[in-house]
Amino acid sequence: VQLERDNKKIIIDPKRLSPSRREDRMTMIATKEIKIHEGDKIRWTANDKQRGLHNSALGRVLAIDAKGITVETADKSVVRLTSGDPMLRRLDLAYTLNMHMAQGVTTDKAMIVMGSEERFLANQRLFNVGVTRARDGVSVITDDQAKLTRQLDRTPGDKLSALEVTGQIALDRSPTPLRATKVDLGPIPKDAFPDTRLGGRLAPVHGGLSERPKDALLLPPIPLPEKAKGLEL
Structure with missing residues (x-):
C-alpha cells in the first residue's frame, strides 16, 4: 500500500501489520464534507477513550465559533474540540x-x-x-x-460460523417442545387461606406449599416472545 501526503510517499506492507493490535489500528475510511449547526445531532465515527468519546455514540452541538465547536456527549458531559482536533474528522450527522x-x-x-x-x-x-x-x-x-x-x-x-455456512456442521433450528412434568406439592393445609367472612388475614403456612419435596420437578419456564430473540448483532 502506498500512501501520499504533503508530497511524501509512504509504503506499507499489510502483511507486517499486527492483526491483534487494537490501539491506533490502520483502517480504510471515506471522507466527505458536512455542514453542522448549533443543535445538530452528531455521532462519533471513531474512539477517543481518554475523553470518553466512543464510536457510534451520540452527541449534540452546543456552540460553534472560529476556534472550534462545543459538544454535549451522551452522558451529558461537555467536550471542546478546537481547530485541528482529530475528532473533528471523526464525526458525522446522526439524524x-x-x-x-x-x-x-x-x-x-x-x-x-x-x-x-x-x-x-x-x-x-x-x-x-x-x-x-x-x-x-x-x-x-x-x-x-x-x-x-x-x-x-x-x-x-x-450469526453462522464458517463450518455452518459450508455445510460441514448442520444446525438444528427446530424449536424444542416443552414437556409437562407431574408436580406433587403435597396437600394444601386448611389454614393456608384466610376466612373472609371473619375478616381474617392470610395465616403463615407451615409445610404444604411452603416446602417443596426434594423429588418434585417443576415445569420449565415458557419463553416470552419478546425475550426469545436476543439483540446481539
Missing part, C-alpha cells in the same frame, strides 16, 4: 442511524426503513433492535408489507 449503530439508543419515537427485497438485512434480529429503540411509538416504512412480513418470518438473522 438517521443504521440498526447496528442504534443498539443501546433509546428515543421517544422511531421510524424504521426496511425493504422487502433486502435478503440479508431484513431479518428478525435487526427488526427486533429497531422496534425496541422507542418508548412511545414505532413506524415501519417499507415497499411491500406482505413481502416484508414473509421475509422476516423466514430470516432469523442468526
Whole structure:
C-alpha cells in the first residue's frame, strides 16, 4: 500500500501489520464534507477513550465559533474540540442511524426503513433492535408489507460460523417442545387461606406449599416472545 501526503510517499506492507493490535489500528475510511449547526445531532465515527468519546455514540452541538465547536456527549458531559482536533474528522450527522449503530439508543419515537427485497438485512434480529429503540411509538416504512412480513418470518438473522455456512456442521433450528412434568406439592393445609367472612388475614403456612419435596420437578419456564430473540448483532 502506498500512501501520499504533503508530497511524501509512504509504503506499507499489510502483511507486517499486527492483526491483534487494537490501539491506533490502520483502517480504510471515506471522507466527505458536512455542514453542522448549533443543535445538530452528531455521532462519533471513531474512539477517543481518554475523553470518553466512543464510536457510534451520540452527541449534540452546543456552540460553534472560529476556534472550534462545543459538544454535549451522551452522558451529558461537555467536550471542546478546537481547530485541528482529530475528532473533528471523526464525526458525522446522526439524524438517521443504521440498526447496528442504534443498539443501546433509546428515543421517544422511531421510524424504521426496511425493504422487502433486502435478503440479508431484513431479518428478525435487526427488526427486533429497531422496534425496541422507542418508548412511545414505532413506524415501519417499507415497499411491500406482505413481502416484508414473509421475509422476516423466514430470516432469523442468526450469526453462522464458517463450518455452518459450508455445510460441514448442520444446525438444528427446530424449536424444542416443552414437556409437562407431574408436580406433587403435597396437600394444601386448611389454614393456608384466610376466612373472609371473619375478616381474617392470610395465616403463615407451615409445610404444604411452603416446602417443596426434594423429588418434585417443576415445569420449565415458557419463553416470552419478546425475550426469545436476543439483540446481539
